[in-house]
Amino acid sequence: MTFSNSLGFRLSMLTLALSAGFAHAEGQTVNLDEVVVKASSTAVPTRVTRSQMDRENANDLKEVMKDQIGMGVGGGTGVSQFYSIRAVGEDGINLDVDGTSQSTKIFHHQSRFMLDPALLKSINVEKGTGSASAGIGAVGGTIKATTVDAKDLLVDGKPYGVRVSGGVSSNKGTNGGVAAYAYMNGFDALVAANFLNNKDYKDGEGRLNKGSELAQSSYLAKIGYDFNQDHGVRLSLRQERQKGDRSNKAEFLVEGDRFYENTGQLENTANLEYHGRNLGFVSKLDANVFQIKTHDYKPPKGGEKYSTEDRKKYPLELTTATARGVNLDFTSDIGSHSVKYGANFRRETTQPSDKSNAKELPPGFFNKAFPEKKTDTGVYVEGIWRFDPVTLTTGLRYDHFNFHAASGETAKDGQVNPSLGLIWDINQNLSLLATLNQASRSPRLNEALLANNISGFYNKVDPKLKAETARRAELGLRWNDDNLSVSGSVFHQNIKDLIVYKWGLSEEKQGRIYNGGKLKTWGYEFDTKYRYGGLTARFGVSYVKPSISGDVYYGLDKLQSDIHESSFTFRNMGRQWLTGLSYQFDHPKLEIGWRGRYVEKVKFLDKVRQPKNGDKIDVPTHKAGYGVHDVYANWQPNGKDNFNVNFAVNNIFDKKYRSHSQRFPNGFERTPFYERGREFTLGVNYRF
Numbered sequence: 001m002t003f004s005n006s007l008g009f010r011l012s013m014l015t016l017a018l019s020a021g022f023a024h025a026e027g028q029t030v031n032l033d034e035v036v037v038k039a040s041s042t043a044v045p046t047r048v049t050r051s052q053m054d055r056e057n058a059n060d061l062k063e064v065m066k067d068q069i070g071m072g073v074g075g076g077t078g079v080s081q082f083y084s085i086r087a088v089g090e091d092g093i094n095l096d097v098d099g100t101s102q103s104t105k106i107f108h109h110q111s112r113f114m115l116d117p118a119l120l121k122s123i124n125v126e127k128g129t130g131s132a133s134a135g136i137g138a139v140g141g142t143i144k145a146t147t148v149d150a151k152d153l154l155v156d157g158k159p160y161g162v163r164v165s166g167g168v169s170s171n172k173g174t175n176g177g178v179a180a181y182a183y184m185n186g187f188d189a190l191v192a193a194n195f196l197n198n199k200d201y202k203d204g205e206g207r208l209n210k211g212s213e214l215a216q217s218s219y220l221a222k223i224g225y226d227f228n229q230d231h232g233v234r235l236s237l238r239q240e241r242q243k244g245d246r247s248n249k250a251e252f253l254v255e256g257d258r259f260y261e262n263t264g265q266l267e268n269t270a271n272l273e274y275h276g277r278n279l280g281f282v283s284k285l286d287a288n289v290f291q292i293k294t295h296d297y298k299p300p301k302g303g304e305k306y307s308t309e310d311r312k313k314y315p316l317e318l319t320t321a322t323a324r325g326v327n328l329d330f331t332s333d334i335g336s337h338s339v340k341y342g343a344n345f346r347r348e349t350t351q352p353s354d355k356s357n358a359k360e361l362p363p364g365f366f367n368k369a370f371p372e373k374k375t376d377t378g379v380y381v382e383g384i385w386r387f388d389p390v391t392l393t394t395g396l397r398y399d400h401f402n403f404h405a406a407s408g409e410t411a412k413d414g415q416v417n418p419s420l421g422l423i424w425d426i427n428q429n430l431s432l433l434a435t436l437n438q439a440s441r442s443p444r445l446n447e448a449l450l451a452n453n454i455s456g457f458y459n460k461v462d463p464k465l466k467a468e469t470a471r472r473a474e475l476g477l478r479w480n481d482d483n484l485s486v487s488g489s490v491f492h493q494n495i496k497d498l499i500v501y502k503w504g505l506s507e508e509k510q511g512r513i514y515n516g517g518k519l520k521t522w523g524y525e526f527d528t529k530y531r532y533g534g535l536t537a538r539f540g541v542s543y544v545k546p547s548i549s550g551d552v553y554y555g556l557d558k559l560q561s562d563i564h565e566s567s568f569t570f571r572n573m574g575r576q577w578l579t580g581l582s583y584q585f586d587h588p589k590l591e592i593g594w595r596g597r598y599v600e601k602v603k604f605l606d607k608v609r610q611p612k613n614g615d616k617i618d619v620p621t622h623k624a625g626y627g628v629h630d631v632y633a634n635w636q637p638n639g640k641d642n643f644n645v646n647f648a649v650n651n652i653f654d655k656k657y658r659s660h661s662q663r664f665p666n667g668f669e670r671t672p673f674y675e676r677g678r679e680f681t682l683g684v685n686y687r688f
Contacts (some may be wrong), residue, residue: 005372007563009075022094025237032227046071046125050152055591057167057646057683058117059175059196063302067578067595069527070127072571072661076212077198077675080110080250080263083113084571085127085141086493087521087546091444092470094130098147098236100271100290102323103137103376103442104348107249107296109450111492113676114240114267114294116218118165118194120179121148128493129437129472130394132380133329134343137441139470140474147220147236150181150190154641155687156563163192165682171676172199175683188224188234193217203674204656211254212673213244230277238269243297251662254672264297285333292323296449318450320351341381347371350448367567372445372606392423401442401467407514411465415440433489440467443499443513460512466513495519497552519570525579538595546570550653573624573660574602589636594629599660601625626657628675642687647680652679 003261046068058064062073062081062534075081083090094101095113104113117123123145130138154161160182165177186263194214200208218241224234243264247254250263276285296319326344332339352369400414419437426432443465476489498517523544530537548570582593602623632648654677662672 010489011090012667019639027073030298034260046127048123050121050148050460051641053117053120053643054644054685055633055646057165057644057648057681057685059167059173061113061115061123062118062577064123065125067576067580067597068125069525069540069576070544071125072573073673074189074659074661074675075216075251076209078216078244078250079114080212080246080673081113082251082661083143083567084573085125086491086523087544087571087573088140088493088495088519089570091496092441092468094135094138094142094143094259096135097145097238097269098144098271098273098290099288099327100269100292101135101326101346102292102321102324102348103346104294104321104323104350104445105447106265106294106319106321106350107447107572112150114265115145116194116216116240117464119147119192119218119220119238121146121152127492128474129435129439129470130398131393131421132417133340133342133440135327136346136376136378137397138439139441139468147222147238148179148190149222149224149234150183150194152182152555153190153687154183155640163685163687165194165683165685166318167681169198169682170678173200173201174198183390186226186228186232188222188226188232190220190222192220194219201676201679202655204651206677207674209242209673211246211250211252213246214242216242227338232275234271234273234275235270235391236269238271239267248298251672255671262297266295266297268293280537281328281332283328283333285490286329287327289326290324294321295319298438299450307343316408319353321348321445322351327335329497336386338380338384340383342379344376344380346376348376348445350445352448368509370405370585372448373404374442374445376400376442389425391423393423395419397439398466399440399442403443403461403465405461407460409463410460411443411463411513413442413466415467416467417469429479429481433474433476433478435472435474435476438469438471442467442470447659462514464510465499465513466497468495468497468499468517483532484528484530486526486528488521488524489525492522493520498548500550517548519546519548521546521570534584534586536580536582536584538578540578541575542573543575544573546572563658571661572604574623575600576660589639590633591635592631593635594631596627598627598631599625602660622632622655623660626655626656628655629653644683644685648682650679650681 027057048064056063058202060077060081061094065073068085072084073081074084083094090113091105092202096113097115102112117189123143126138126142126144128141134142137405146276153163161180162183163177163179164178165175173196175194175196177192179190179192181190184189194217196214198214200210202208215544219239220236222234222236224232226232236364241264243262245254246263248274250274261397269290269322270662271288274285274290277283279285298319316631323346327344327346330340330344349371350373376399378397378399380395380397383393385392385394395418397417397419398414399417400412402412404410417440418440420435422434424432450514457520470493472491472493474489474491496518497515498519500514500516502512502514523542523545525540525542528538577596577598579596579598580593581593584591604621628647630650631652633648634644634646637645655673658674659670
């Protein structure tokens with residue numbers, strides 16, 4: 001349900017009130033040229049539209065999100081990239097595409113975030129612990145993406161059309177795509193394909209980052225029918241494939257010949273959606289049923305080049321993770337108020353390869369495959385209570401999980417999560433906001449690629465294992481007038497009962513899963529934009545400080561005989577600054593601009609285990625600060641947004657740096673990827 005108040009703010013909130021419940025509210029929408037900025041509760045707004053992506057020729061989420069407050073994307077290309085929101089790593093982040101999601105990863109962080117922006121209509125980032133309606137496991141934040149429909153691409157009222165695109169970069173990268181679509185007499189059809197081919201790129205010192213090459217193909221097919229303006233169904237099939245010559249752990253640079261040749265990931269998503277409006281007591285119904293199947297292909301000989309002879313002798317290993325789910329979301333209007341309620345169900349399974357890639361381990365028992373499965377079920381109710389100038393949102397959610405480990409042991413738990421939101425429109429320009437949200441997240445399944453040879457990984461499960469529970473408190477403000485928009489907030493988040501994975505690499509020293517830690521983060525965000533005529537200036541800053549306690553650390557010793565790791569591998573992000581300046585000419589329709597990103601050095605203590613006695617110690621380490629500058633231009637030859645020619649010089653001063661969202665700090669024995677050095681890009685997209 002959407003409300004519009006006298007200030008021109010649009011309030012989009014999902015919530016019901018039960019006397020005991022709380023929830024969160026989404027804030028206003030501010031139109032700045034063609035970019036829609038949508039607030040998620042008190043968080044600084046982060047939303048990107050199709051129009052913006054066309055103007056910037058973004059090829060992955062790292063490029064789309066590189067100047068977004070409170071979010072980081074580090075690593076090389078494709079599955080080697082690592083996402084974080086407010087210092088929480090991607091194990092605590094949901095990726096929701098058209099209501100489809102999964103929490104399982106095949107190996108380390110790889111495979112959960114395969115998403116090509118070329119297929120999307122919009123991306124919205126909801127930071128921190130979500131409300132009751134945010135879905136299953138909305139603990140650290142949610143990246144919500146919507147794929148494009150035919151109606152989103154049509155031009156000048158035509159019932160059908162074609163979109164073509166292409167681009168090149170100085171780092172030996174090329175991309176191209178084509179889409180055909182039509183919407184006639186209620187029938188909606190779209191077929192789209194996009195291709196990306198990047199060679200290993202160079203960093204700011206001109207060093208080739210081996211293992212960063214990526215060949216990617218993405219496909220989307222949609223067909224639907226609108227029975228009338230209130231009822232419609234859509235069936236979509238989406239496939240994304242990546243391959244390249246990478247190290248065993250894709251987030252690390254390839255050293256010498258130690259790489260897997262032509263490793264790959266393939267993800268297929270099928271989704272059936274129904275959208276209904278004005279159904280009597282139910283004013284709105286959104287429902288979908290989906291399946292996500294992800295495959296990982298690797299040679300069975302770890303740590304060696306996979307030659308042509310090897311390929312004949314040893315077939316590629318195939319490891320699979322599958323997620324199936326159903327979502328039902330209802331909204332009912334009660335006078336000026338609104339009630340939202342629904343249910344979510346998701347079942348996830350893994351099927352490891354039955355081939356061992358660990359030569360040093362004994363044969364037999366270690367060469368078996370150990371599948372796992374997990375079921376998540378949630379129900380929620382939320383309400384929006386509008387008492388101008390105050391809007392109160394309240395809600396209540398119950399989540400339950402049932403976990404079946406590779407060992408045959410099980411664990412299950414249920415959690416009730418309340419939340420509360422408040423928006424006070426002081427006047428036509430200023431609003432104050434407050435949020436108190438709670439959410440829980442079930443244990444993730446074993447990394448399926450490991451379960452084919454290391455029986456001790458996550459083998460024993462504490463039967464009293466509980467879900468991780470997060471609580472976020474946040475205060476914020478919004479200011480908006482004809483020229484100036486300001487968003488800011490301060491927040492504190494506490495995640496307790498962290499699920500610890502103790503790895504054991506032998507039958508005598510079994511691993512286990514148990515609750516054993518706590519992660520606290522606090523920080524602030526501030527973002528402002530000023531527009532005068534064709535001139536737009538931007539300034540933003542974010543800061544987050546995480547601290548972790550309990551029986552949680554990452555062992556870095558080479559023996560790795562006994563490692564504890566939390567599912568929330570957090571990121572020390574520190575303080576980051578964003579600046580921008582652009583000018584829009586009307587004749588010709590040309591925008592030129594500059595953006596700057598500055599990240600301060602972060603010092604912290606890394607908890608590791610001593611190889612000799614196993615005692616935990618604090619090791620001083622740091623992440624180096626950096627500053628990066630880009631210049632860009634977008635020209636629309638026909639004066640419309642259906643034809644874009646864009647050019648950019650990224651990292652114009654050729655800075656050598658690593659994102660603070662990287663998996664490991666400076667000086668770690670393995671070498672994570674550096675970011676790209678100076679790069680020239682040229683892109684074109686045209687809809688007709």
